Amino acid sequence: MSLKLYFAPGTCSFVAHAALELAGATFEPVLLKLQRGEQRSAEFLALNPHGQVPVLVDGSDAISQIVAIVLHLDQRFPEAGLLPPAGLARTRALEKLLWMNNTAHPTFSHFFAPQKFSDDAAAQASIKAQALVQYRKELAEIEQWVAHKDTPWLSGEQPGALDGYALTLLRWGGLAGIDPHTLPATWALSQQFAALPAVARAIERERLTLNLYRPQS
Numbered sequence: 001m002s003l004k005l006y007f008a009p010g011t012c013s014f015v016a017h018a019a020l021e022l023a024g025a026t027f028e029p030v031l032l033k034l035q036r037g038e039q040r041s042a043e044f045l046a047l048n049p050h051g052q053v054p055v056l057v058d059g060s061d062a063i064s065q066i067v068a069i070v071l072h073l074d075q076r077f078p079e080a081g082l083l084p085p086a087g088l089a090r091t092r093a094l095e096k097l098l099w100m101n102n103t104a105h106p107t108f109s110h111f112f113a114p115q116k117f118s119d120d121a122a123a124q125a126s127i128k129a130q131a132l133v134q135y136r137k138e139l140a141e142i143e144q145w146v147a148h149k150d151t152p153w154l155s156g157e158q159p160g161a162l163d164g165y166a167l168t169l170l171r172w173g174g175l176a177g178i179d180p181h182t183l184p185a186t187w188a189l190s191q192q193f194a195a196l197p198a199v200a201r202a203i204e205r206e207r208l209t210l211n212l213y214r215p216q217s
């Protein structure tokens with residue numbers, strides 16, 4: 001079955017993009033320009049009515065949601081080790097993956113797009129400020145996972161989905177004025193992950209700069 005990934009450079013779709021490359025999958029990458037609203041085209045909404053990337057098309061099936069896509073790829077390419085295969089290690093990896101997706105990622109969305117959550121300018125400023133406080137704590141939590149892991153990668157011996165998400169969340173932190181050097185373990189892990197030939201292909205395709213840090217004015 002043919003695979004196609006709808007992605008937008010620098011967004012959370014990188015987690016799926018890196019996973020496909022790590023799995024050695026043959027797939028067609030389809031770049032969407034979110035600034036141009038391409039995620040709201042009729043063609044894309046037919047694949048994902050939520051109008052968001054990533055979407056993985058596997059044959060005639062369109063799959064959205066990062067966690068669902070990772071689980072699907074993990075089943076399809078078990079040898080890639082995107083997640084631990086079984087047992088408590090798998091449960092713990094899913095626990096982290098879900099937290100990244102349902103907690104840290106939405107916190108950043110509140111910082112990046114506060115207009116989604118209020119149409120009042122003062123309320124937006126407050127949402128943004130509070131989200132930044134929260135996001136710092138969440139990146140600090142990931143830093144603890146990375147600093148105290150007893151395996152080379154976040155979920156085991158092989159690089160996988162958690163490492164791709166950690167890199168993505170750390171990059172976004174740079175946009176929020178969080179210097180990655182203040183999170184040295186996550187920064188080192190992200191650099192190692194980015195240097196893997198498979199991941200480097202995704203980074204090159206998305207034309208990503210790893211360190212986006214700029215001090216906030």
Ligand SMILES: N[C@@H](CCC(=O)N[C@@H](CS)C(=O)NCC(=O)O)C(=O)O
Pocket residue numbers: 011012013034039051052053054064065066067101
């Ligand atoms: N829960 C979704 C979140 C997806 C998401 O937030 N995608 C963002 C990019 S990081 C997006 O497509 N935003 C465009 C929009 O909402 O218009 C998932 O896990 O896939």
